[in-house]
Amino acid sequence: MKRMMLRLTGFIIVLVLLLGAVGWLGQHDKVNNGLYRTYYGENGVPNTHLAVYQDAADTYDVDWRLLAAVHRVETIFSHSSSMRSSVGAIGPFQFMPRTWLGWEYDTDDQKGDVPEDEVDLTDLALIEQYGGLGRDGNGDGKADPHSLVDSAHTAAYYLSEHGGKKTDSVTSVRNAIFEYNRSEQYVNDVMTYFENYESSVTFMPDERDTLSQRVAYYTIRYVEWFKSLG
Numbered sequence: 001m002k003r004m005m006l007r008l009t010g011f012i013i014v015l016v017l018l019l020g021a022v023g024w025l026g027q028h029d030k031v032n033n034g035l036y037r038t039y040y041g042e043n044g045v046p047n048t049h050l051a052v053y054q055d056a057a058d059t060y061d062v063d064w065r066l067l068a069a070v071h072r073v074e075t076i077f078s079h080s081s082s083m084r085s086s087v088g089a090i091g092p093f094q095f096m097p098r099t100w101l102g103w104e105y106d107t108d109d110q111k112g113d114v115p116e117d118e119v120d121l122t123d124l125a126l127i128e129q130y131g132g133l134g135r136d137g138n139g140d141g142k143a144d145p146h147s148l149v150d151s152a153h154t155a156a157y158y159l160s161e162h163g164g165k166k167t168d169s170v171t172s173v174r175n176a177i178f179e180y181n182r183s184e185q186y187v188n189d190v191m192t193y194f195e196n197y198e199s200s201v202t203f204m205p206d207e208r209d210t211l212s213q214r215v216a217y218y219t220i221r222y223v224e225w226f227k228s229l230g
Helices: 002-025 029-040 047-060 064-075 097-101 124-130 148-161 170-180 184-199 211-228
Strands: 044-046 202-204
Touching (some): 047 064, 047 148, 064 148, 064 170, 097 124, 148 170, 170 184
Parallel strands (some): 044 202
């Protein structure tokens, strides 16, 4: 009996340490993105994001599936507030801070980065003053590049302004995607997902068809719970 209790205690300690490690690692974007990639696969779209895509797309007359495709390619559907690329792009839809705030803002960095402790990127008055793209999608009086809603509205606005509306031709939509990120490979990647979503969309997390998706799903849920403790 004593040996069994020791084994059980040891198992519990290992489990707690393992879960703690998973929770800690899950706070890092590379790990989180790996989980999302495993979970969502090639055709899955988070059902919790659908209303956000649809509202932003309807506001600017673009196809919500195009918006979802851009989000998929940019950050694998992440809504992490700490998303920052190696070149300084931030948020779920990866905008350069100076693009969000406006290129009329004077800063030494010519690539588009703006230290967030230097200026309030969410200030609508400053965004208007400097000619930025940032949009207030949820009506809270600020345009936050780290907000899924605000960044989705901003992405939809940008695409619509560059020929990505529902009524525009495929060539025009491709051009709009190219303006979003000037890479032909990027355009091809977004169009691939867009076309996949047009033909068939699996809405997650309600559908977990494979073992790897189920494992990743429960791991993601645990990581989100772990983060909430802090």
